Amino acid sequence: MHLDGVPDMLTRRTLILATAGLAAVPLAGRPAAADATDQALAFIDKLGRDLTAIVNGPATLKDKQAGLEKIVDRDVDVVEVARFCLGRFWRSATPAQQREYTELFHKVLVNNITGKVGEYQGVSFIIGRPQTRDDVVAVSSTVIRPGNAPNKVDWLVSMSTGGPKIIDVIAEGTSLRLTQRSDYSAYLARNNNNVQALIDAMRQQANQQS
Amino acid sequence: MRAILQPALLGAVLVMSAAVMGCATPPPASDPDALAEYKENNDPLEPTNRVFYNINNGIDVVILRPIALAYHYVMPETVRTHTHNVLTNLGTPVVLANDMLQGKPRRAGDTLMRMLINSTIGLAGIFDVAGDWGYPQHDSDAGITLAVWGMPDGAYLFLPILGPSNPRDAVGFGVNLLMDPLFYAKGDIATGLSYGRLGLGAIDARERVLTDLDKITAQALDPYATIRSLARQHRHSQIDDAINDKRATNPWPSQPAASQPAVKKTP
Numbered sequence: 001m002h003l004d005g006v007p008d009m010l011t012r013r014t015l016i017l018a019t020a021g022l023a024a025v026p027l028a029g030r031p032a033a034a035d036a037t038d039q040a041l042a043f044i045d046k047l048g049r050d051l052t053a054i055v056n057g058p059a060t061l062k063d064k065q066a067g068l069e070k071i072v073d074r075d076v077d078v079v080e081v082a083r084f085c086l087g088r089f090w091r092s093a094t095p096a097q098q099r100e101y102t103e104l105f106h107k108v109l110v111n112n113i114t115g116k117v118g119e120y121q122g123v124s125f126i127i128g129r130p131q132t133r134d135d136v137v138a139v140s141s142t143v144i145r146p147g148n149a150p151n152k153v154d155w156l157v158s159m160s161t162g163g164p165k166i167i168d169v170i171a172e173g174t175s176l177r178l179t180q181r182s183d184y185s186a187y188l189a190r191n192n193n194n195v196q197a198l199i200d201a202m203r204q205q206a207n208q209q210s
Numbered sequence: 211m212r213a214i215l216q217p218a219l220l221g222a223v224l225v226m227s228a229a230v231m232g233c234a235t236p237p238p239a240s241d242p243d244a245l246a247e248y249k250e251n252n253d254p255l256e257p258t259n260r261v262f263y264n265i266n267n268g269i270d271v272v273i274l275r276p277i278a279l280a281y282h283y284v285m286p287e288t289v290r291t292h293t294h295n296v297l298t299n300l301g302t303p304v305v306l307a308n309d310m311l312q313g314k315p316r317r318a319g320d321t322l323m324r325m326l327i328n329s330t331i332g333l334a335g336i337f338d339v340a341g342d343w344g345y346p347q348h349d350s351d352a353g354i355t356l357a358v359w360g361m362p363d364g365a366y367l368f369l370p371i372l373g374p375s376n377p378r379d380a381v382g383f384g385v386n387l388l389m390d391p392l393f394y395a396k397g398d399i400a401t402g403l404s405y406g407r408l409g410l411g412a413i414d415a416r417e418r419v420l421t422d423l424d425k426i427t428a429q430a431l432d433p434y435a436t437i438r439s440l441a442r443q444h445r446h447s448q449i450d451d452a453i454n455d456k457r458a459t460n461p462w463p464s465q466p467a468a469s470q471p472a473v474k475k476t477p
Binding site: 087182186198201 | 251421438439443451
């Protein structure tokens with residue numbers, strides 16, 4: 001930028017243009033939101049490509065599972081999802097319980113995802129339209145598996161922690177984290193709302209799977 | 211007669227069992243979080259529902275699941291797919307009637323085209339030709355119609371044999387049976403066929419969720435609550451799909467209608 005030699009008029013005109021541009025923003029949609037939407041879209045697009053590359057790739061089952069775990073750790077806000085799934089009991093849990101619970105949650109989640117690797121052979125994604133609400137972008141997609149009807153899957157991407165992170169997956173209208181939360185809260189309700197009982201059950205679950 | 215008897219019987223069983231086994235006690239008002247959760251679950255008959263869930267599970271483990279497994283392994287995938295297509299096609303008259311009652315002309319159009327194309331070119335529904343030609347299948351039944359008309363679903367019910375439901379959908383189930391023209395066919399052959407269709411429908415439906423349901427029971431700490439949540443969310447999304455389908459009947463809207471939203475936007 002070489003403002004020194006520029007006549008006053010030009011800078012003023014630039015200023016006016018800039019102001020006009022800003023004024024036009026509410027009509028055209030906020031650029032920040034549009035930016036977040038683009039970012040989320042690119043993020044899910046990359047995730048879809050990475051997932052299909054791993055699942056349909058030539059690697060051994062063990063390597064595929066390791067690859068999937070890496071993607072979960074990279075793209076899913078596991079701590080946030082874990083906290084959501086514990087609901088109101090997160091506050092009543094001790095810090096040690098919170099830590100142990102989150103660790104187990106991560107382990108069970110990874111086991112559940114990597115356990116499905118064989119079934120997803122030949123999977124492909126079609127990314128659809130994104131919708132933004134606050135700092136969460138819902139990216140819709142169609143997941144196609146050979147021999148199955150196409151599934152509608154929405155990815156909830158949160159932008160609140162800086163980079164985009166997945167906080168929920170909604171398959172055919174059913175939210176994974178809502179379903180998980182009602183599972184945990186029902187288990188807690190039947191065990192005197194004792195978080196330790198939940199943690200013990202989760203540990204058993206994690207050990208059975210691995 | 212048979213059609214009227216079934217829902218009535220279900221209703222009677224439910225009322226009686228609810229009276230015998232009682233209801234869940236809501237948490238005290240001093241615990242607002244627990245109270246909110248109780249309301250969100252909307253399952254005041256939980257103890258009774260859990261009994262039926264366990265009974266159904268028992269029946270499933272001993273009868274339905276083994277049959278579905280056998281069906282899965284004995285029949286090649288193509289046979290199962292085409293059987294499913296035929297069953298779906300037999301259901302189109304009821305789907306069409308419900309689409310119309312919901313006031314959804316484009317959905318009704320999709321269903322009508324599916325019925326016409328698949329019953330003829332699709333050889334009695336064996337092939338889903340209409341699906342490939344841009345008339346996709348969607349879910350529609352009397353329960354969804356009642357929901358579109360504004361009837362709330364009410365408390366959760368786990369019905370014997372039928373599984374997850376609620377008062378509205380239980381009524382819808384009965385209405386759906388009465389709406390089916392095939393149900394009024396007379397004669398031994400027609401009765402035999404309609405029972406065959408019912409049985410095959412149950413096996414087909416069970417086979418399609420074999421892996422999913424196995425996974426839920428294996429992974430959930432409380433499968434009853436997980437299924438309650440999944441069933442309700444899925445139902446709501448079916449209803450939302452019907453309500454939000456606002457495709458215009460005229461694919462080429464006239465000029466003033468098209469420019470109207472733009473005028474409205476500027477405050």
